[in-house]
Amino acid sequence: MLKVPQHQVAGHMAKNGVLGPLVDDSGKFYKPLQNNDRGSTELSFYTSLAVPPSISSFFPAFHGTAVVPASDGSGPHTHLILQDVVAPYTNPSVMDVKIGSRTWHLAHSEDYIAKCMKKDRDSSTVPLGFRLTGVKDSVSSWEPSRTFLQSLSAEGVSLILRKFVSSAADSDRSDCDFAAEVLGAVLERLVELKAWFEVQTLYHFYSCSVLVVYEKEKGKTKPLVKLVDFAHVVSGNGVIDHNFLGGLCSFINFIRDILQPLPH
Amino acid sequence: MLKVPQHQVAGHMAKNGVLGPLVDDSGKFYKPLQNNDRGSTELSFYTSLAVPPSISSFFPAFHGTAVVPASDGSGPHTHLILQDVVAPYTNPSVMDVKIGSRTWHLAHSEDYIAKCMKKDRDSSTVPLGFRLTGVKDSVSSWEPSRTFLQSLSAEGVSLILRKFVSSAADSDRSDCDFAAEVLGAVLERLVELKAWFEVQTLYHFYSCSVLVVYEKEKGKTKPLVKLVDFAHVVSGNGVIDHNFLGGLCSFINFIRDILQPLPH
Secondary structure, X not given: OOEOOOOOOOOOOOOOOOOOOEEOOOOEEEEEOOXXXXXXXXXXXXXXXXXXXXXXXXXXXXXXXXXXXXXXXXOEEEEEEEEOOOOOOXXXXXXXXXXXXXXOOOOOOHHHHHHHHHHHHHOOXXXXXXXXXXXXXXXXXXXXXXXXXXXXXXXXXXXXXXHHHOOOOOOOHHHHHHHHHXXXXXXXXXXXXXXXXXXXXXXXXXXOEEEEEEEOOOOOOOOEEEEEOOOOEEEOOOOOOHHHXXXXXXXXXXXHHHHOOOOO | OOEOOOXXXXXXXXXXXXXXXXXXXXXXXXXXXXXXXXXXXXHHHHHHOOOOHHHHOOOXXXXXXXXEEOOOOOOEEEEEEEEOOOOOOOOEEEEEEEEOOOOOOOOOOHHHXXXXXXXXXXXXXXXXXXXXXXXXXXXOOEOOXXXXXXXXXXXXXHHHHHHHHXXXXXXXXXXXXXXXXXXXXXXXXXXXXXXXXXXXXXXXXXXXXXXXXXXXOOOOOOOEEEEEOOOOEEXXXXXXXXXXXXXXXXHHHHHHHHHOOOOO
């Protein structure tokens, strides 16, 4: 039985007959394969992915493809079968962060580059090196609009990050401890990811997101950091992904600033 | 007595009546102050520069301004008086690397952004995150053309870096040791600089260069890493300079690859 995912915060959503991802009750996520370069790029990325074991945990598990009924009612459609990374959570809080100050690469068409450039300049992508593309608190149902999120200032991002990890209830000391614990765990994973990006020259990840997931109910499932969306991955050709790395470092610095408020 | 610098590798040169920098014999470098935003930006950068002591060594010392005869014969002109960083060297080898995959920022004019975008895409700036803007070996007089340098591939940059640190004579074991020693010293400084860029949110350095200087004659002056050209520095506003940091990490990775050849 395939159904519409409850905790998706970015990308096309399978609502009102639109083509979007589906999930089953065994923890699988069915992502419609796009009928263009993006589809083939993402499929070949997943089929050929070769990273150190410590790094593979940053990617959703891949279980091949399947032709299943499309969410838009258009009949059978090929889907990537991926790990549904939020499946272990009861009430996941989810944040999708598109990393990099540039979402295009040189092999893209002029039209596509111009479109991306405009969006990158109009959003926080150029100034901050990333943009928040979706945030959701499944306990309080807090879900700021995507348009609002994408063009936040530095101060705005900082506020959203604080709110994302604070409890839905009023903040008391124990909530602060929990928020720091969540952010600390996320930071630790992001720093591991950064160490890989400082040396890996296999892939350049354009328009790729870091997905942050945690459970508000204390003591339950650990926070999670995953990379998602590989429709614009290109070969690194011996060069590190300085665009992703720069944006990741910027995002890391926002989290570090919240954890360790210091004059600067 | 002001004269034309012997070891300048990038920027406008004071030759054939062009307005360019001058040096004196006391170790000072006179940079003509531009009569526009760039001039005022660079002057205010130097006058208000406030960085930790360990970081100030990455900047040329600043000694105010002076009105001296311009190199183009146009009469008295205001110059920034800076430290002539190559003065302690007898035969300096010099490399100028413009760091960042973007040389413009959002406050620039549309015309300027379009001009930079074209140059960034046509050079190694977008693909590699930096471009070599000048290289000179004062012993062998090797000085590749700037046009050639700016659009090098990853392999090309790697070759130039190797040649930059190899002796003018045939390479023997002792030359390799010396080259590794020079690159190791440069790498160490770049890694110190990177650590600062991972946290500093004071400045964003657009179109700024890392200058690498060393002496071929063994045992003499130590290699040097300096930041130069601050005509397009803007306030960081609480955000790290992800553009400079990404490019710096990319440049660091090229040097590390040469020092520690590993399969990847």
